[in-house]
Amino acid sequence: MTDPWATFGADLHLDLTAGRGLRAGLTEALREAARSGRLAAGTRLPSSRTLAADLGIARNTVAEAYAELVAEGWLTARRGSGTRVAERARPRRSSAAAAPVRRPARTGPAYSLIPGSPDLGGFPRAAWLSAARRALTAAPNEAFGYASDPRGRVELRQALAGYLARARGVYADPERIVLCAGFLHGLALLAGVLRARRVREVAVEEYGLDFHRDLLVRAGLRTRPLGLDGEGARTGELTATSGAVLLTPAHQFPTGVALTPARRAAAVDWARTSGGLILEDDYDGEFRYDRQPVGALQGLDPDRVVYLGTASKSLAPGLRMGWMVVPPGLLEEVLAAKGPTEWASGAPDQLTLAEFITSGAYDRHVRGMRLRYRRRRDELVAAVGDRVAVSGIAAGLHAVLDLPGGTERSVLQAAAWQDLALHGLGRFRHPEAGALPRDAVVVGYGTPSDSAWSPTLAALAAALP
């Protein structure tokens, strides 16, 4: 039978020049594809039988064209390896599919304690793949279609609702969970909603991530710094000029304190009185080492708090998976901001994360990582604790090392000499913060791989005063 597209082989596009002999036209088209670099050196061509069937011409014609180009040096033919485009010195317009994968050249320091990343070597590949197999095998066909719900797959929202209620004390109805491609995507959606509500100002903690503040500013919002002390953000100082406040209650980033019950109550009181919203960034709430984690602030008033969580610290930032639990009165606006469908997150990863959570693999993974990070934190304290004070609760993936006044810059310089990437506390300070600058470094002890951990710690110890 002649079903040109029935054969299983590789597709090859060729523009056969009209008005020439078939063999000459094919030869020229192949030659041009190799010469111009469109077909990269090493590219394997279809067998002559397959290409002949595809083009609807005699197999012999293709075989002769191949032979001619082999003779000219454009192609190579080896038994067992088929016909391939030859390696040639020539200007390349197109990079090679067959070329070895280029990895970005390693630039920058050998060691890193930049906060914000989990130990990527801890990603549970086998358990994830096993969840993917179960999830994709069981998925209904419609899961692979255009998403019908802008909130994301219901399987994942139900798994998250159960997990967040159980482990973080969140009132989490799957109907009010909205998936996002990481925390920043969620914050961008909320910033748009706030602007549409004519909010002009968002209060933020006076130490925090500059790119969170920048995102709010780009959305047209002013940020007002809120003082911080050992009890967390001074929520009693919130005023009606702010339409929302962005908080990290479980583990302030980067100072590492937990928001006390009195300060939590003050935040909720402010929200109720002023009509403001609390945006709760629960980025590493699962990781507490000395006691049970403090529950989410959202549990105090689900109508006033937007809870934002992420898989970026607990699993991997590369998953691009975050979630919001949205108050009922805000849901419609958030969905309008997101658009009519779930267009960002792929269904396979959503379904796999749902299965990963419901099967218990997520809890197992978090507990395993807790042990690893706790051990690292203990080793950090042991290595430096007699020279500098380690502040912040025993939690998360980072700690603050307080330095003698005026030494932050020189410690960072010393770290650079040790080939160690390290962030000072100063870079996290809001430009209008009221507090005097405080000399300290923020140590992301979750960042190194297990094998890099000991030399990284040694480099840090050598850099400290």
Add this chain to the structure above:
Amino acid sequence: MTDPWATFGADLHLDLTAGRGLRAGLTEALREAARSGRLAAGTRLPSSRTLAADLGIARNTVAEAYAELVAEGWLTARRGSGTRVAERARPRRSSAAAAPVRRPARTGPAYSLIPGSPDLGGFPRAAWLSAARRALTAAPNEAFGYASDPRGRVELRQALAGYLARARGVYADPERIVLCAGFLHGLALLAGVLRARRVREVAVEEYGLDFHRDLLVRAGLRTRPLGLDGEGARTGELTATSGAVLLTPAHQFPTGVALTPARRAAAVDWARTSGGLILEDDYDGEFRYDRQPVGALQGLDPDRVVYLGTASKSLAPGLRMGWMVVPPGLLEEVLAAKGPTEWASGAPDQLTLAEFITSGAYDRHVRGMRLRYRRRRDELVAAVGDRVAVSGIAAGLHAVLDLPGGTERSVLQAAAWQDLALHGLGRFRHPEAGALPRDAVVVGYGTPSDSAWSPTLAALAAALP
């Protein structure tokens, strides 16, 4: 040893009321969690040993609290199934993790020929999972971290470069490939770039998707309809008032014609003379049934054409995976619009697609689907071809059935009576199109599952005049 977080079990968050007896506090916290619905009916609680270790209290205290709540009816305890929250009639604040997954109730017609979707039952689950296993096993640790390149994973860009060059005739340097979460994401990025370049107008084909036009309008661009005939869009009519033109050269959507070589040359001439950009939407270029597909227009002038491709028709829309091949002079602006990192697409799906392509599974899948769709198109023509004209080339996932003048509305009504969702050609017409409205229906024969295909075709036949 007492390592409270060392045990592998489920996490449970509890707020123990301070100043009460431990057992009374624990009992009240659990009762409240069940009563309020935070812990859904059916939720399995940690074993008393695990919870006691987590809370740092005696196991007996937990066991007694559990026993009390079982006695009160809040919990149930069964050997082998552990302790669970009881089913109770009560107002639920939170939906249940343990509740059966709710599927949206099927609303709307039983059969659908709405164009735009591949047969979702054809998604190659086993081959995809097998590619995922190879890809995730081989991936370097950094793949799971925050993306360092806003273009997306280099593995996928290299795989796409090779594939697009080979199968679609695209000059595709991996350095100039930018991943996006589907075509609309790519179009949104380009619309932003055009606006920033002070472009005011984009020419579009006079028949096309309204949500593509709407996206351009929301970005602040005017759309100008370009006439269409049997040779495709009348690109000779492009003027300097348009800063860009959006085309579907391989297979016009929805009229189904291919852009002729003369019209392709006219588009490129316009772009070179006016400095305009061509946006090439190659949504289903892989699917041609009567001959080799026409190569991409981009091959004619890679400096003037942005090539946009997607996995939404060839694999599944649920992957949310698309790609652009961007001219060198535009790359910086596109990346600035996308932002400093690849924040939308997850690394596992990107790596899996890369492996799926390089292993040859993508070619095999496309060829297999080609056979399925070709057979369906043949059956469609056989079923209706004696009553209405089937227009458009033998390609893609849809065909246009031309109707007698003035009958489009009554055929759509008849389809509704047959419980068949069907789109008329009229809904794709640009509001300012110059051509007289043409009565026709656009049949998406890729949409039904294999099992639904025959009854769907029968419903269509019954609806036609």
